[in-house]
Amino acid sequence: MHKIKMIAPKYLVAPLAILGIETYPANSEAEARTALERAGENKEPALILITEQLAVDLQAEISLLNRRPELNIVMIPDNQGSIGLAFDQINELVKNSIGAEVIIRK
Amino acid sequence: MELLRLRRRTVLAKKGHKLLKDKLDGLIQQLLAVVKAHRRLSGTLEQKLIDIFQKLALGSAQISQAALYSATLLATSKVAVDITIKNIMGVKIPKYELKSEGDPISYGFAETPAELDQALKEFMEVLKELVMLAEHNKAIQVLASQIIEIKRRVNALEYVMIPELENSVRFIKMKLAEMERSTTVTLLKIKDIVRAR
Numbered sequence: 300m301h302k303i304k305m306i307a308p309k310y311l312v313a314p315l316a317i318l319g320i321e322t323y324p325a326n327s328e329a330e331a332r333t334a335l336e337r338a339g340e341n342k343e344p345a346l347i348l349i350t351e352q353l354a355v356d357l358q359a360e361i362s363l364l365n366r367r368p369e370l371n372i373v374m375i376p377d378n379q380g381s382i383g384l385a386f387d388q389i390n391e392l393v394k395n396s397i398g399a400e401v402i403i404r405k
Numbered sequence: 406m407e408l409l410r411l412r413r414r415t416v417l418a419k420k421g422h423k424l425l426k427d428k429l430d431g432l433i434q435q436l437l438a439v440v441k442a443h444r445r446l447s448g449t450l451e452q453k454l455i456d457i458f459q460k461l462a463l464g465s466a467q468i469s470q471a472a473l474y475s476a477t478l479l480a481t482s483k484v485a486v487d488i489t490i491k492n493i494m495g496v497k498i499p500k501y502e503l504k505s506e507g508d509p510i511s512y513g514f515a516e517t518p519a520e521l522d523q524a525l526k527e528f529m530e531v532l533k534e535l536v537m538l539a540e541h542n543k544a545i546q547v548l549a550s551q552i553i554e555i556k557r558r559v560n561a562l563e564y565v566m567i568p569e570l571e572n573s574v575r576f577i578k579m580k581l582a583e584m585e586r587s588t589t590v591t592l593l594k595i596k597d598i599v600r601a602r
Contacts, residue, residue, distance in 0.1 A: 300485040300504060303532075310465040311458055314521055317476055318529060319483040319507070346486050346501065346539050365546055368499070373539045378458035381451050389545055393440055396549035396556075397433060401440055 306334045306349040311377060328356045335360055335372075344369035350377040351384040358388070408577045415570040422562040429555045431494050436548040443541035450534050457527050464521025476517055481507035482529075486536060496551050501540040503533050 302321050305312050309324035316322045323334035331353035338347050347364075351374045354361060361372050374385040393401050465473075487502040 301488055303484055303486055303536075311461050313473055313477075314461055314465060314468075314525060315528065317480040317482065317525060318532075319480070319485075319505075344488055346536065348535070348539075366550075371499075371501075371539050371543045373535070373542050375535070376451055376455050376458070378455065378462045380455055385447065389440065389443060389542070392545055392549040393436065396436065396552040401437065 301344040301346065304338045304345050304347045306331055306338060306347065306353060307377060308350070308353075311350070325353055328353065332357060332360065335364070339364045339367075339370055339372075342369065345371075347372045348375050349373070350375060351382050352377055352379060354384055355382070358384075361388075408574065408581070411570055411574050411577065415567065415574060418562055418567050418570060422559065422567065425555055425559045425562065428494060429552065429559055432496065432548055432552050432555065435493055436545065436552065439541055439544045439548065443538065443545060446534060446538050446541065450531065450538060453527070453531050454535075457524050457531060460520045460524035460527070464518045464524055467518040468521060472517065483507055484529075484532065493548075496547060498544045498547050499540070501536045501543075503536045505529065505532070 304321040304323060305315055306323045306325050307315075308326050312322040312324050321338075323338055325331040325334045331349070335347070335349065335357060338345065347370065349357075349361070349372060354374045361374070364370050365372055374388065376382075390400060482505065484503065484505045487504050489500045489502070490497050491500045492498075
């Protein structure tokens, strides 16, 4: 059984501790960087959710941590909406592997 | 001997190249299927998460730190993720399953705003889909890195190893044919000399 951890602004993440999610409040990019290091420092497998607004300048760190098989860092939108980072990350992975951009028509 | 060994190696390399190419095509198909499922899920999940976080933000603003802290202490809910490994064409991909126990709303309702309770309930419902999204995410990462590795091996076989082996085979055949011709000419010369005597 592995933990679910979340990095988000304090006003969003504090109530989620009620559900049993391990919370790492962060209100700036620097705090988010520290929180990400703390969340990923043990070798224990975990699912880490981070809001896109905080993850803007942490793409390199997130890609590096995602290479570890026991960690999975997922970017999610927050109350201010999505900025498309998660979508771009997947697009980039697919472009690098297949060599073409994938457009899926509904 | 060397020619026989090289011929065997060429046949083996061509067989390996065909197998790797088939594996590559299979993995690309798998990747596209997972990407499609990921896009579909993230499309529906995005708006739900935005709504939930807006309610959480509203609820957070209406509750005091002390009340939130005491609600956290009273909470009995626990969530965790169970990870098993599934094998797709020799690639190990983690499969996530959400395990939750306890009631998410196990604290008193008196001090907590309705938006917060509603948001927490909705977040629990959406957590299962979020875990599924995380599974698709990891699958895409693992498949993409495997595809890049296999592509490199296929290209190495197709453009480096097989041409080198074929060139070596051609060179040896050429040398052997030359040796045969020169032996034939030498024998004819010796015959002429012996006849002349």
